[in-house]
Amino acid sequence: MPVPTASQYTSPRSESLDAILARFDEIERKSGARSIAVAVYDTETHASFHRNGNRWFHAASTIKVAILVGVYASIHHGWLLPQSRLHVRNRFFGAVDGSPYRVLADRDANSEVHSAIGKMMRITELALHMIATSSNLATNLLLDLVGLETVQRSLDELRIDGIDIRRGVEDEHAFEQGINNRVTADGLSQLLRVIAEERAFSPQLSRNMLEILHAQEFKQGIPARLPRAVRVAHKTGDISTVAHDAGVVYPPGRKPYVIAVLTEWSPSDSGRSATIAEVSHAVYDLLTTTDGGARG
Amino acid sequence: MEARVGESFRFPLSVIDGIRLEKPLRDVLLPGRIVYDDSGHARRLPRYFYEIPSWEQAMKVQLSPSFALWEFIQTDVREAAPLRGFPRYIPCAITLLAASLERFREAVGTFVHIAANGGYRSPRHALSVNATTHCWGTAVNIYRIGDMYLDDRESIERYAALARQVLPGAWTRPFGNTRGQTDDHLHLDVGYVLSMPRGAPERSLGFSAERRAV
Numbered sequence A: 001m002p003v004p005t006a007s008q009y010t011s012p013r014s015e016s017l018d019a020i021l022a023r024f025d026e027i028e029r030k031s032g033a034r035s036i037a038v039a040v041y042d043t044e045t046h047a048s049f050h051r052n053g054n055r056w057f058h059a060a061s062t063i064k065v066a067i068l069v070g071v072y073a074s075i076h077h078g079w080l081l082p083q084s085r086l087h088v089r090n091r092f093f094g095a096v097d098g099s100p101y102r103v104l105a106d107r108d109a110n111s112e113v114h115s116a117i118g119k120m121m122r123i124t125e126l127a128l129h130m131i132a133t134s135s136n137l138a139t140n141l142l143l144d145l146v147g148l149e150t151v152q153r154s155l156d157e158l159r160i161d162g163i164d165i166r167r168g169v170e171d172e173h174a175f176e177q178g179i180n181n182r183v184t185a186d187g188l189s190q191l192l193r194v195i196a197e198e199r200a201f202s203p204q205l206s207r208n209m210l211e212i213l214h215a216q217e218f219k220q221g222i223p224a225r226l227p228r229a230v231r232v233a234h235k236t237g238d239i240s241t242v243a244h245d246a247g248v249v250y251p252p253g254r255k256p257y258v259i260a261v262l263t264e265w266s267p268s269d270s271g272r273s274a275t276i277a278e279v280s281h282a283v284y285d286l287l288t289t290t291d292g293g294a295r296g
Numbered sequence B: 001m002e003a004r005v006g007e008s009f010r011f012p013l014s015v016i017d018g019i020r021l022e023k024p025l026r027d028v029l030l031p032g033r034i035v036y037d038d039s040g041h042a043r044r045l046p047r048y049f050y051e052i053p054s055w056e057q058a059m060k061v062q063l064s065p066s067f068a069l070w071e072f073i074q075t076d077v078r079e080a081a082p083l084r085g086f087p088r089y090i091p092c093a094i095t096l097l098a099a100s101l102e103r104f105r106e107a108v109g110t111f112v113h114i115a116a117n118g119g120y121r122s123p124r125h126a127l128s129v130n131a132t133t134h135c136w137g138t139a140v141n142i143y144r145i146g147d148m149y150l151d152d153r154e155s156i157e158r159y160a161a162l163a164r165q166v167l168p169g170a171w172t173r174p175f176g177n178t179r180g181q182t183d184d185h186l187h188l189d190v191g192y193v194l195s196m197p198r199g200a201p202e203r204s205l206g207f208s209a210e211r212r213a214v
Helices: A014-031 A060-076 A123-132 A136-146 A148-157 A172-176 A185-196 A203-214 A272-287 B023-029 B055-060 B094-108 B153-166 B209-213
Strands: A035-042 A048-051 A085-087 A120-122 A231-238 A242-250 A257-264 B014-017 B034-036 B042-044 B048-052 B088-091 B112-114 B139-145 B186-189
Touching (some): A014 A035, A014 A048, A035 A272, A048 A185, A060 A123, A060 A148, A060 A185, A060 A203, A060 A231, A060 A242, A085 A123, A123 A136, A136 A148, A185 A203, A185 A242, A185 A257, A203 A231, A242 A272, A257 A272, B094 B112, B094 B139, B094 B153, B139 B153, B153 B186
Antiparallel strands (some): A035 A048, A085 A120, A242 A257, B014 B048, B034 B042
């Protein structure tokens, strides 16, 4: 299939947008999801659209993008160096009463960080593990180092609304008390947009963060039904009641677009990743159609 | 300690008087200063340090048959900036700690792993609270012995008891998860030992030769 040139792309027509929003309704209905939220921003045409964009969801592991930003903000401000080393220790303090807790190795997707307990790892290595394999231990180590306030302040500095960080991951006591990290599709989309447009602190630091997001190993969501040539820098998030994926999609021959797909489910529901992949595919189809989505 | 029989061993590190170091280093080492322990007792920080010129040197210097210098100076980004590079400084009592640990190593019969931030930490290290013995170079946090991670009551208390048995006077932090306790490593220390090796610079003694002769 010939790749369209950048100038051939135009904003989706309003009838195309209506059609894709209807398509989202249909996907939600068919999937059995309790709710689906989608936010899209196209850096090629500057078009944006969303469905339930302001609805709050449990963030699951998508909060790690915000923590990544907090870490790179600390590098930007000179508080950390990328090569700074950090003691790997599995002991954190809960958000409710400060009681200690650990990240259980068998609930963590990454064993490499666990095997480094007692030793040190570089900040950038931990950031990579936090995103690429969603290491919960790496996440808590980085959050413990930079602090919740730094992360939230970094989001404020970038003028991001719709991301509310309140604790580390695997803090079961806080979960039981309803103290959770929350995101909206719009919030994640805004954050990924400033990274994609290289406005997150500096072009170089933005590129560094994108490189880490490109290393994502869980590809069952946004990239699953896209052509192989399409690169995606993204972060997934999955717990019993939510499944999310948010990222920057790079179709060949055009500028990237940002997409956040947040979904909420009953614990027994299946088909989560397939649903995210279907939404992603529909958005890709719309934005890469050269006539502005007339096919929609 | 690689000296052969009949050959005198020469310790390769210079002894430095901390109060003669540059101000940025004095500000983080606080040589000879008084700090207070958890009980409110005044403790005087070490004044004499070994100067470690490079990481390569730290890798080469054996403080005991089983423990090399580098194992005691692994600190992370929480250490004060002037002590993250080289030359670096470590209290002279570190050799006494290494000798004690060697005895412990013999008793356990396998490798003893010192944790990052678990050897010497300066008083300005973010984890140095009050007069922790880590600032004297007389404490270690051991997170693993052989293949066993010390992260539960059974393993921590078992090795703590052994340490106290083979090192009379040594102190181990009790098991628990509140302040002053430990639940993910064995803290072992030999107290607030101040060491002034014979190689210490003479001028640094703080009084004149005439006075010493009296």
